[in-house]
Amino acid sequence: MTRTELKSKRPKSFIALRTAEELHALIDTVPDAMVISDHDGAIQSFSRGAQNMFGYAEHEVIGENVSLLMPSPDREGHDQYMHKYLETGAAKIIGIGRVTTARHRDGSTFPIKLAVGDLKLADQRGFVAYIRDLSESRETERELHTLQNELAHVSRISSMGSLATSLAHELNQPLTAVTNYAHSARDLLADPSLENIKLVREAMDECANQALRAGQIVHRLRDFIKHGETDRQVASLGRIIQEASALALMNGDGQGVDFETELDAAADEVLVDPVQVQQVVLNLIRNALEAMHESRHKQLRVQTERVASRFAQITVADSGPGMNQKVAERLFHPFNTSKADGMGLGLSICHTIVQSHNGKIWVEKSELGGTAFHFTIPLAEVENGQD
Ligand code: ADP
Numbered sequence: 001m002t003r004t005e006l007k008s009k010r011p012k013s014f015i016a017l018r019t020a021e022e023l024h025a026l027i028d029t030v031p032d033a034m035v036i037s038d039h040d041g042a043i044q045s046f047s048r049g050a051q052n053m054f055g056y057a058e059h060e061v062i063g064e065n066v067s068l069l070m071p072s073p074d075r076e077g078h079d080q081y082m083h084k085y086l087e088t089g090a091a092k093i094i095g096i097g098r099v100t101t102a103r104h105r106d107g108s109t110f111p112i113k114l115a116v117g118d119l120k121l122a123d124q125r126g127f128v129a130y131i132r133d134l135s136e137s138r139e140t141e142r143e144l145h146t147l148q149n150e151l152a153h154v155s156r157i158s159s160m161g162s163l164a165t166s167l168a169h170e171l172n173q174p175l176t177a178v179t180n181y182a183h184s185a186r187d188l189l190a191d192p193s194l195e196n197i198k199l200v201r202e203a204m205d206e207c208a209n210q211a212l213r214a215g216q217i218v219h220r221l222r223d224f225i226k227h228g229e230t231d232r233q234v235a236s237l238g239r240i241i242q243e244a245s246a247l248a249l250m251n252g253d254g255q256g257v258d259f260e261t262e263l264d265a266a267a268d269e270v271l272v273d274p275v276q277v278q279q280v281v282l283n284l285i286r287n288a289l290e291a292m293h294e295s296r297h298k299q300l301r302v303q304t305e306r307v308a309s310r311f312a313q314i315t316v317a318d319s320g321p322g323m324n325q326k327v328a329e330r331l332f333h334p335f336n337t338s339k340a341d342g343m344g345l346g347l348s349i350c351h352t353i354v355q356s357h358n359g360k361i362w363v364e365k366s367e368l369g370g371t372a373f374h375f376t377i378p379l380a381e382v383e384n385g386q387d
Contacts, residue, residue, distance in 0.1 A: 024045065024047075027045060027047045028047055028048040028049075030047055030049055030130075031049055032049050032130055032131055032132045032133075033047060033049040033050035033052075033053045033054070033129075033130070033131040033132075033133075034047040034049060034050060034128065034129070034130055034131075035047070035050050035066060035069070035128070035129045035131065036119065036126060036127070036128050036129075037066045037126055037127050037129070038124065038125075038126045039082075039086060039124075039125045039126055039127075040065075040082075041065045041066050041067065041078060041079060041082055041127075042063050042064065042065060042066075043061045043062055043063065043064050043065070043066055043068075044062070044126065045058075045062075046058040046061050046062065050131070053102075053104075053131065053133050054069055054102070054103075054104055054105055055104050055105035055106060056105050065078070065079070066078065066127075066129065067079065068103075069102055069103055070101075070102060070103055071101055071102070071103040071109045071259065071260060071261065072260050072261060072262065073238075073261055073262055073263045074100070075103070077265075082127075086125075098113075098114060098239075098242075099111065099112070099113055099114075099134065099242075099243055099246045100112060100114050100242045100243075100246060101242060101245055101246055101249065101259075102114075102131065107258060108254065108255065108256070108257070108259075109245075109249065109254060109257075109259040109260075110133060110134070110135045110249060110254070111133075111134040111135060111245075111246035111247075111249045111250060112131050112132060112133055112134055112246075113131070113132040113134055114129060114130070114131055115129070115130045116128065116129050116130075117129075117130070134246065134250070135249070135250070135252055171214055171218075174210040174211065174213045174214040175210075175214060177206070177207075177210040178207050178210045178211055178214075181203040181204070181206045181207045181210070182203075182207060184199075184203055185199075185200045185203040185204060185207075188200050188203070232271055232272060232273055233271070233272075233273075233274065234269055234270070234271055234380040235269075235270055235271075235272055235274040235277075236268055236269065236270075237263070237267060237268050237269070237270045237277075237304055237312055237314070237377075238263045238268050238304075240270075240272075240274050240277050240278050240281060241261060241263065241281055241302055241304070241314070242261075243278060244278045244281035244282040244285060245259070245261065245281075245285060245302065247278075247282055248282055248285040248286050248289060253286075253289055254289065254300075256298055257289065257292065257298040257299070257300050258298065258299045258300070259300045259301075260299075260300070260301050260302075261301070261302045261303070262301065262302075262303045262304070263303075263304050264303075264304045264305045264306055264312075266306040267304045267305055267306040267307075267312035267313070267379065268304075268312075269379060269380040270312050270377050270378065270379055270380055271378050271379065271380040271381070272357055272377050272378070273353075273357075276353045276356075276357075277353070277357070277377060279349070279350075279353065280349075280350045280353050280354060280361075280375065281302070281314065281316070283346040283347070283349065283350050284316040284350065284373045285300065285302065285316055286346070287346060287347070287373075288300050288316055288317075288318035288320065288370070288371070288373075289318075290339070291318055291320030291321065291370060291371065292318055292319060292320040292370065294321075295319060295320050295321065295370075297319050297369075298318075298319060298320075299318065299319040299368050299369075300316070300317070300318050300319075300368075301315070301316075301317045301318075301368060302314070302315070302316050302317075303315040303317070306379065307376060310378060310379045310381070311359065311376040311377065311378060311379060312376065312377055312378075312379050313374055313375070313376045314374070314375055314376075314377070315372055315373070315374045316372070316373045317366035317367065317368050317370070317371070317372035317373075318366060318368060318370040318371055318372075319366070319368040319369045319370045320369075320370035320371060321370060322365065322369075322370050322371055323363065323371055324338040326338070328363070331347065331363060332347050332348050332350075332351035332361070333348060336348070350373075350375070354375045354376070354377065357377045357378060358378060359375055359376040359377045359378070360375065360376050361373065361374070361375035361376075362374055362375075
């Protein structure tokens with residue numbers, strides 16, 4: 001078919017497709033979810049893909065606010081955001097697209113890729129949301145590829161893995177030496193002659209030297225992490241948390257978990273290395289999910305708040321069994337784990353990252369019944385308080 005023929009054909013076939021049902025039939029062929037809302041956020045059309053993804057029939061949601069499909073805090077913040085956009089044109093999602101989370105009818109939260117288009121018709125204005133479910137692992141791997149690259153999680157962990165091996169090897173030498181010197185000293189003391197006491201003193205000196213060497217090796221590990229690329233910039237804490245949540249909920253890991261976020265708008269702009277802070281949030285959420293694996297009631301809450309001296313405080317709280325006593329005694333130390341396949345490096349990395357941001361990290365019992373990790377990071381200095 002020539003171009004001219006095509007041109008003359010196309011308008012006719014599309015002009016015929018102007019009834020609401022025909023338009024809907026077309027929308028239903030879109031494999032992702034498609035949700036059309038008016039300028040007040042009231043749902044006007046809910047495609048078949050959307051019905052499958054969210055578990056609502058179309059008639060149940062027509063006229064409802066689209067925020068129904070969002071977990072907190074987006075749900076509460078949605079109207080305000082829309083009005084701000086319509087007034088000022090300042091967009092955070094519209095025309096941009098991002099990885100975030102959505103809420104199923106059954107209350108579960110799942111990771112999505114969301115793109116929103118501004119729909120301008122002759123006499124009306126509305127929004128079209130295109131939503132792709134990222135819970136399926138293959139889909140997720142592809143969609144989150146860039147994000148994961150950015151996070152450099154895999155490479156960081158694998159370099160940590162090889163570092164751990166060489167660290168264990170290096171530490172083994174001074175520790176073996178300490179053991180040998182201590183044993184010889186003990187044996188020598190069986191006959192505390194002047195000559196032997198002199199030898200014991202030398203052995204003790206060697207012990208101290210070797211212990212110092214072991215300490216230096218551990219410091220080298222900390223320096224390695226601390227002086228790894230840090231790229232401090234003004235970043236949105238809400239966005240960091242949303243992306244980390246989406247990553248943590250990958251592969252259905254959030255199944256059956258009542259996941260909620262409460263973000264304080266006054267604690268949103270932070271001056272951090274976003275990749276590293278994301279790593280901290282991701283580690284804490286993953287740990288919380290793992291801790292609740294066997295729990296009947298699974299509740300996870302991520303909260304932010306502004307605290308004294310221009311810091312944002314982040315809390316990751318769970319309803320799991322709480323900390324293992326042995327682990328709690330050496331909290332934030334490397335190789336401290338209660339898991340058969342655990343490395344016990346996650347929390348020590350979190351600790352180093354938070355410290356290098358001049359923040360603090362600590363643990364408490366959670367109101368939800370399990371563990372609550374808290375950490376602080378610096379807020380960005382905003383001169384005249386504009387956002
Ligand atoms: P890993 O996960 O490899 O064990 P981490 O340093 O991340 O290493 O965690 C160390 C240990 O801390 C875990 O093995 C677990 O015993 C404990 N832990 C961490 N987070 C939690 C939590 N939310 N609830 C209970 N225990 C936790």
